Amino acid sequence: MSENAEALSRPHSLDEIRRRRTFAIISHPDAGKTTLTEKLLLFGGAIQMAGTVKARKSSRHATSDWMAIEKSRGISVASSVMQFEYADHVINLLDTPGHQDFSEDTYRVLTAVDSALMVIDAANGVEAQTIKLLEVCRLRDTPIITFMNKFDRESRDPTELMDEVESVLGIACAPVTWPVGMGKRFRGVYHLLRDEMLVFTPGQESREQELEIISGLDNPEVDRRFPEEMADLRDEIELLRAAANPFDLDAFLAGKQTPVFFGSAINNFGVRELLQALIDWAPGPLPRPATSRCVEPDEEKFSGFVFKIQANMDPQHRDRVAFLRICSGHFQRGMRVRHLRLGREIQIHNPITFLARERELVEDAYAGDIIGLHNHGSIQIGDSFSMGEDLQFTGIPYFAPELFRRVRLRNPLKAKQLQKGLQQLAEEGATQVFRPLQGGDLILGAVGVLQFDVVAERLKSEYAVEASFEPVNVQTARWVECADAKRLAEFSRKLEEHLAEDAGNRLAYLAPSRVNLELTQERWPEIIFHATREHA
Numbered sequence: 001m002s003e004n005a006e007a008l009s010r011p012h013s014l015d016e017i018r019r020r021r022t023f024a025i026i027s028h029p030d031a032g033k034t035t036l037t038e039k040l041l042l043f044g045g046a047i048q049m050a051g052t053v054k055a056r057k058s059s060r061h062a063t064s065d066w067m068a069i070e071k072s073r074g075i076s077v078a079s080s081v082m083q084f085e086y087a088d089h090v091i092n093l094l095d096t097p098g099h100q101d102f103s104e105d106t107y108r109v110l111t112a113v114d115s116a117l118m119v120i121d122a123a124n125g126v127e128a129q130t131i132k133l134l135e136v137c138r139l140r141d142t143p144i145i146t147f148m149n150k151f152d153r154e155s156r157d158p159t160e161l162m163d164e165v166e167s168v169l170g171i172a173c174a175p176v177t178w179p180v181g182m183g184k185r186f187r188g189v190y191h192l193l194r195d196e197m198l199v200f201t202p203g204q205e206s207r208e209q210e211l212e213i214i215s216g217l218d219n220p221e222v223d224r225r226f227p228e229e230m231a232d233l234r235d236e237i238e239l240l241r242a243a244a245n246p247f248d249l250d251a252f253l254a255g256k257q258t259p260v261f262f263g264s265a266i267n268n269f270g271v272r273e274l275l276q277a278l279i280d281w282a283p284g285p286l287p288r289p290a291t292s293r294c295v296e297p298d299e300e301k302f303s304g305f306v307f308k309i310q311a312n313m314d315p316q317h318r319d320r321v322a323f324l325r326i327c328s329g330h331f332q333r334g335m336r337v338r339h340l341r342l343g344r345e346i347q348i349h350n351p352i353t354f355l356a357r358e359r360e361l362v363e364d365a366y367a368g369d370i371i372g373l374h375n376h377g378s379i380q381i382g383d384s385f386s387m388g389e390d391l392q393f394t395g396i397p398y399f400a401p402e403l404f405r406r407v408r409l410r411n412p413l414k415a416k417q418l419q420k421g422l423q424q425l426a427e428e429g430a431t432q433v434f435r436p437l438q439g440g441d442l443i444l445g446a447v448g449v450l451q452f453d454v455v456a457e458r459l460k461s462e463y464a465v466e467a468s469f470e471p472v473n474v475q476t477a478r479w480v481e482c483a484d485a486k487r488l489a490e491f492s493r494k495l496e497e498h499l500a501e502d503a504g505n506r507l508a509y510l511a512p513s514r515v516n517l518e519l520t521q522e523r524w525p526e527i528i529f530h531a532t533r534e535h536a
């Protein structure tokens with residue numbers, strides 16, 4: 001590119017990069033993630049998509065994301081990443097598979113976002129899956145916006161809900177809106193920063209609601225409309241102004257404080273305020289650490305990493321798509337980029353974008369965006385791509401599995417195919433494979449139980465291997481390391497029966513129980529036990 005052309009293109013790219021917001025929704029199943037996603041898309045003008053998300057939901061009986069795709073092709077695929085525009089911003093919403101689709105991918109998606117929206121069912125408070133997902137956000141201090149959903153139903157006390165977030169999740173809460181009543185008596189929310197009463201109108205499921213706003217808590221209009229509620233509300237607000245954390249942008253960006261909003265996703269109430277917070281406060285594409293240096297999003301040269309591989313998107317072609325998060329620069333179709341692990345240049349002729357219901361070819365994409373690369377087995381999770389520089393991105397880890405199974409091969413003559421298949425599936429992130437130092441059986445690890453079904457199915461269809469899985473006495477795993485090689489050798493000798501190597505030949509301790517793990521950690525203080533391990 002000539003210098004002139006470069007000067008012309010650069011400011012444009014900078015604007016494009018700065019107007020991006022890439023985030024995921026974290027929640028426990030049934031808290032309202034799908035409903036909220038639909039409403040967000042509604043605001044983004046992708047109204048037809050709202051139906052698409054619903055369609056995915058109704059195919060829940062399908063045994064997994066990719067099997068569901070075989071049934072209703074294109075739907076889950078498109079909803080893995082959704083891009084839409086809102087208020088002159090480009091929003092990339094990444095799906096965090098839940099329910100039966102819960103897998104390591106769910107965790108890894110969170111390594112590819114710049115912020116997250118936490119949805120809590122206001123009747124249930126903080127639930128198990130939210131706790132796990134928030135722990136993953138913690139690894140990178142991802143800024144979190146909180147939405148207390150379903151206030152149109154009887155809910156827990158709002159102060160109690162915030163206390164629970166603070167004590168269970170260890171993040172300070174700053175209320176931005178405050179609910180006025182709940183259930184049948186839900187009147188709306190008061191916006192603490194704007195001094196406005198946003199009036200709730202039920203039953204606005206299907207269209208963008210014209211929101212009624214009454215300005216000022218002292219406005220006689222609020223007393224006229226809500227004569228029974230106002231005395232209590234004024235007391236509550238006075239108390240909040242004195243005692244609650246005021247919103248602090250820096251604390252939010254550091255992942256230390258979460259702005260809290262109340263509403264009802266199904267009634268499309270409170271959703272607009274969330275989008276506004278995302279645009280006003282959530283960070284645009286953030287710098288990303290690589291082994292050699294930190295990469296800034298507005299660097300001119302393209303770079304990115306793969307955080308997810310989805311197989312069988314098209315069963316006819318056995319294709320796999322690698323989801324790449326762009327970390328810097330401007331991507332253009334047909335670009336030649338370097339695949340660092342293989343040390344090879346590849347040309348990306350037909351990348352996929354997720355703009356519409358159908359997969360579309362992408363011409364341009366910028367830092368913060370996700371593009372899909374067709375993959376015939378050469379791309380692995382954690383692979384980095386650049387314009388030549390040696391930029392291996394970090395922070396795309398494997399997570400310690402929580403479920404384990406011993407693999408049983410039906411036909412012993414297929415051991416080689418089994419090894420090959422499992423190795424490849426492990427590289428794609430579909431499962432983790434451990435080879436115990438003692439005994440010949442392989443052990444699979446996963447975080448979602450359906451991962452085992454997917455592996456069995458794929459071994460059968462792609463590698464012609466019939467395998468079954470049996471329970472095994474392992475409850476958790478940790479990758480182990482020690483600066484002192486002699487001590488590590490001693491540890492390996494003494495605890496050989498609990499040790500295994502993973503697909504990347506890293507040593508892991510497979511603990512039969514959490515108590516066992518704790519005791520072992522106490523007994524071997526020089527050994528470092530890691531709950532995650534980097535791909536590279």
Ligand code: G4P
Pocket residue numbers: 027028029030031032033034035036057149150151152153263264265266267
């Ligand atoms: P998920 O993706 O987090 O699993 O949750 P989803 O949106 O599917 O919501 C779970 C259930 O909660 C759904 O009801 C949904 O309609 C309901 N829901 C979501 N937001 C609200 C809300 O603001 N208020 C109330 N009252 N309910 C809400 P369902 O009966 O399980 O499914 P469906 O038949 O309605 O789809």
